[in-house]
Amino acid sequence: MVLVTAGNIMAAAAQWYLIWLFARQAGPEAVGVYSLLIAVTSPLFITAQLGLRNLYITLQTAVSWRTFIELRALGVLCASALSFVAMALFVPAPSWPLGGAILLIKIADSMADLWFARLQRTGSLRAFGLLLVVGAVSTASVSTVAMAATGSILLAVTAAAAVAVLSATATILLARRRPPAPAQETGSPGRRLLVRHGCPLALSQGVSSLIAYLPVAIVAWWGTAGDIGVFSSAAYLVTFANLLGASVQVAFLADYRQRYESAGAAVLRRTIARSSVLILTLLSPLVVVAVFIGPGLLTVVYGAEFDISRLTVLFFSLAAVIVLPTYLLSSFHLVLNRYWVMTIVGAASVVLVGISGGLAGVFGLGAVEAGSLAVLVAALVRFTGADLLARRPVEPNPSSAAEADRPPNTEARLP
Numbered sequence: 001m002v003l004v005t006a007g008n009i010m011a012a013a014a015q016w017y018l019i020w021l022f023a024r025q026a027g028p029e030a031v032g033v034y035s036l037l038i039a040v041t042s043p044l045f046i047t048a049q050l051g052l053r054n055l056y057i058t059l060q061t062a063v064s065w066r067t068f069i070e071l072r073a074l075g076v077l078c079a080s081a082l083s084f085v086a087m088a089l090f091v092p093a094p095s096w097p098l099g100g101a102i103l104l105i106k107i108a109d110s111m112a113d114l115w116f117a118r119l120q121r122t123g124s125l126r127a128f129g130l131l132l133v134v135g136a137v138s139t140a141s142v143s144t145v146a147m148a149a150t151g152s153i154l155l156a157v158t159a160a161a162a163v164a165v166l167s168a169t170a171t172i173l174l175a176r177r178r179p180p181a182p183a184q185e186t187g188s189p190g191r192r193l194l195v196r197h198g199c200p201l202a203l204s205q206g207v208s209s210l211i212a213y214l215p216v217a218i219v220a221w222w223g224t225a226g227d228i229g230v231f232s233s234a235a236y237l238v239t240f241a242n243l244l245g246a247s248v249q250v251a252f253l254a255d256y257r258q259r260y261e262s263a264g265a266a267v268l269r270r271t272i273a274r275s276s277v278l279i280l281t282l283l284s285p286l287v288v289v290a291v292f293i294g295p296g297l298l299t300v301v302y303g304a305e306f307d308i309s310r311l312t313v314l315f316f317s318l319a320a321v322i323v324l325p326t327y328l329l330s331s332f333h334l335v336l337n338r339y340w341v342m343t344i345v346g347a348a349s350v351v352l353v354g355i356s357g358g359l360a361g362v363f364g365l366g367a368v369e370a371g372s373l374a375v376l377v378a379a380l381v382r383f384t385g386a387d388l389l390a391r392r393p394v395e396p397n398p399s400s401a402a403e404a405d406r407p408p409n410t411e412a413r414l415p
Contacts, residue, residue, distance in 0.1 A: 003129025008247030009240070010136035016236045017140045018160065022153055023302045028229030030153055033092075035232035036220065037099045039213035040090055041083045045106045047206030048075035048082075049113065050198035051339070056117040057253055058334050059197060063190040065118075071194055072114045076107055101157040108164035111172070118175040120250060127174055128250075135167040201339040207346030211353060211378045212242070215371040218357035223367025230306050231368045234298055234316060237290070238375055241320035245327030253331055260335045269390055272332050276325035276387075283321045290317040308368055315372035319379040326379070329386035338389075345385030349378045 022030045052068050080103060087099045112131075119128045139160045146152070146159040219231045260268045294313035298306050333341040356377040360370035 003133065004125050004251050005129075005244070005247045007129040007132025007136065008243045008250070011132050012236075012240050012243040014136040014139045016239070018143055018156070019233055019236060020302065021143065021147055021156070023229065023233055023306065025147060025151065026153060027303075028226040028233075028305050029224075031229030031232055032225035032227070033095050034098070034102075034153065034157070035216060035228055036225070037087070037091060037095065037102050039216040040086045041079075041099070041102055041106050043206055043209040043213060044082045044086065045076075045079040045110055046209040047202050048079035049110060049202065049205065050075055050194065051201030051205055052194065052198060053113055053117040053120070054201060054253070054334055055194060055198055056114075057121055058257060058337065059193075063194055067190040067194060068114060068117075071191065071198070072111065076110050079110070080107060098154050098157060101154065101161045104161040105157075105164045108161070108168040112164075112168035115168075115171045115175040118178045119171075120254065122178045124178060125251065131167065131171055131174070135163060138163045138167070197337070197339060200343050204339060204342035204346055207343060207350060208382075211346060211349050211382070212239075214350065214353050215357065215374040215378075218354075218361075218374050219367045219371035221357075221367075222361040222370050226305070227367040230308060231371045233302050233306055234294075234308050234312060234368070234372070235375065237316045238320045238323060238379075241323040245324045248324070249327045249331050253334065256331050257335045265332075265336060268335065269332060272328045272390075275328055279324050279328075280321065283324070287314070287317040287321060290314075309366075312369050312372040315369070315376040319372075319376045322376075322379040322383045326383045326386055329383070329390055332390050333386065341389050342382075342386065345382050345389070348385060349381040352381050353378045 019031055019034070022034055050071060052072055056068060083099075083103055083106070087096060091099055116128060116131075119125070142159040142163055143156040147156040150156075215235070216228060216232065219228050223231075256268060256272075259271065291310050291314050294317070295308055295310055298308055330342055333339070353374045357370050357374040360373045361367070365373065
């Protein structure tokens with residue numbers, strides 16, 4: 001679990017390092033173009049993944065591994081085609097080669113994401129974490145060498161894409177050594193089952209990704225490419241919080257499922273509620289610290305062109321604190337196979353994020369402040385909605401009644 005958490009943090013750190021490297025070498029406009037390309041492609045790939053990794057872990061009816069592979073390959077093809085269309089519509093032609101390199105990274109990461117499910121389900125968290133750590137270190141290293149040798153952002157991102165392809169290959173080779181779950185559904189019934197459960201989960205994750213990148217569009221609406229660069233650099237505080245929350249979810253999702261099956265939903269809900277209160281209590285004082293030192297620290301790290309207001313730091317830091325317990329609440333709904341919950345919450349967030357970002361600009365907030373306010377609104381809506389829906393009555397867990405009919409569970413259990 002420690003390795004998975006460290007690996008996710010280092011993966012986020014590697015992506016932040018690329019932002020820092022581009023900021024130092026080429027300024028906020030270059031960071032803005034890079035961030036815009038990420039914002040264009042990421043929601044498409046995340047939606048097309050159909051939430052298959054989480055389905056492989058949590059779905060109560062096992063489906064053949066081949067069916068998972070077929071659906072992921074189809075999703076990658078669809079996301080790639082739509083990304084080309086989106087880049088043609090929204091990205092200037094000189095940036096298309098950079099977009100191609102980013103597209104290659106997205107394809108490799110999407111395939112690795114599914115094979116990570118084999119490692120996660122069998123409890124191979126050590127291998128999972130090591131792959132993340134090695135990939136993050138390699139990405140930062142080769143990008144630095146390419147940037148230092150050529151001064152080209154395109155070549156630096158292309159080097160990162162080569163690392164992503166190699167990391168995906170290593171993940172597949174390692175995960176193939178772990179046995180897949182015994183299939184109960186194959187062929188067309190298995191595909192229909194995955195699509196039926198995956199569509200709401202895909203919408204949920206796609207909407208979550210849209211929420212993450214919609215503020216970039218708000219900043220672009222009210223500002224310039226340079227403003228996008230400044231915003232994206234500061235927003236990595238929330239990105240780190242999201243990836244930390246995702247790593248916690250990865251580490252504890254199988255354990256939460258086991259606790260639900262053994263003790264029921266009420267016990268699991270109380271456990272998550274206590275953890276959420278503890279997280280909020282411990283992290284809230286850090287908001288005050290961030291407001292005082294954040295603006296100065298950002299200019300020291302990125303340069304004088306990356307100056308932001310204390311209000312922006314306040315919005316970002318509050319959002320980062322709220323993000324972590326939201327992932328715990330999301331895990332509760334995943335375990336109960338309530339895949340629609342975060343879709344509904346996310347849809348409400350998209351609407352309110354758009355309204356808040358638009359009103360912020362109308363009432364005179366700067367582009368970066370408007371974007372950071374949208375980030376905070378998204379975090380508040382998702383946490384509040386997930387918490388309220390977690391309080392709904394839960395039907396008794398049918399697994400205990402059907403336990404005698406289940407085949408023996410041979411998967412490795414988390415401690």
